[in-house]
Amino acid sequence: MKHAVVIGAGIGGLTAAVALERRGWRVTVCERAPRLEPVGSAVAIAPNAIAALESLGLGDAVRDRSVMQGDAGIRRADGRWLNRTRAEVIVERYGRPIVLLMRAELVGLLADRLAPDALRLGTVVRRADPATGRVETDAGDLDADLVVAADGIDSAIRAQLFPGHPGPVYTGHTSWRIVVPRPPGPCPYGEVWGRGLLSGAAGLTGDRIYCYFTAPAPEGATAPDERAELARLFAGWPDPIPRLIAAAEPETVIRTDLRCLDTPLPAYHAGRIALIGDAAHAMTPHLGQGACQAIEDAVVLAHVAATSGDLAAYTAARLPRTTAIARRSRTIGRVATWANPVAVAVRDLALSIAGRLDPATAVRQFDAVFAWRPPQAA
Secondary structure, eight states, X not given: OOEEEEEOOSHHHHHHHHHHHHTTOEEEEEESSSSOOOOSOEEXXXXXXXXXXXXXXXXXXXXXXXXXXXSEEEEETTSOEEEEEOHHHHHHHHSSOXXXXXXXXXXXXXXXXXXXXXXXXXXXXXXXXXXXXXXXXXXXXXXXXXXXXXXXXXOHHHHHHOTTSOOOEEEEEEEEEEEEEOOSSOOOEEEEEOSSOEEEEEEETTTEEEEEEEEEOOTTOOOSSHHHHHHHHTTTOSTTXXXXXXXXXXXXXEEEEEEEOOSOOSOSEETTEEEOTHHHHOOOGGGSOHHHHHHHHHHHHHHXXXXXXXHHHHHHHHHHHHHHHHHHHHHHHHHHTOOOHHHHHHHHXXXXXXXXXXXXXXXXXXXXXXXXXXXXXX
């Protein structure tokens, strides 16, 4: 039986482990953290990622733990709608909805599908040899036919394989995430685009709301009270944004600088090692595709490993697609956070005109992302 070692127990790494086990591989997942900590943030699963999870028998399980995204859109900072999209249009066009669930729930769902001895927590990987597949850990060496590097945006394996690559860059914006009880009254879903600032809100199970915010800031900056900082930055924004911020427990506010790989890698593999997820193509969150592309990576990699076994085919399948999506997300992020008042006025006018189109016409721009389907099982 062939053996795969997966480095990192995030969404991409665990999806790869599940996909490989379904293909008959023995899998060992090495995760440096001593436990799978619940992270207080949510993840959007778009139709392309739902299709990938369905190929692993996980589609229904994800839907059972998710809230289908309702009608949403983009508003100005004064509350005026620029455009709106009905959730039914997404389902009608792509056959699947966009759903939202807590990241920890998806991680737990994936981990529960693994063989009992597959997950090794508290195990630090020091090095992986692309020629032999030997993985050196603080608990001893492992020999693998395939090594899956899913060790995140600061991937040590990526740096080992591509030492000349510049690595992740700071976008100039930081982000905050909160999960709060749904407040009384209307709670519009979607995003608000201001001058340099952005906020978003979406529904979760348990009558909760997931909110996220971005603002320009020096890299590594923090505030003594992040909730107070949010309240200051977004004071005067349309209801219910100030109420949502006020409802957050200060200690639960998560702040993260937005970084990405602006320079694509020359390949997503070297020898027996394949990179997936943020290790391969860390992108900004503005298309909601970071986790979705990691899930796609995992399914495609398992297909290649079980068929041709040629990791060059994995790179060929994934690098052009993820590079295009990462660039598109980066562009949307720049446009959404323009600060120049003239540029913002032009942007808002363009969005308003687009919003008057038939909803199906507006959604069609996502065909290249949402219409993807996983390779057929061999």
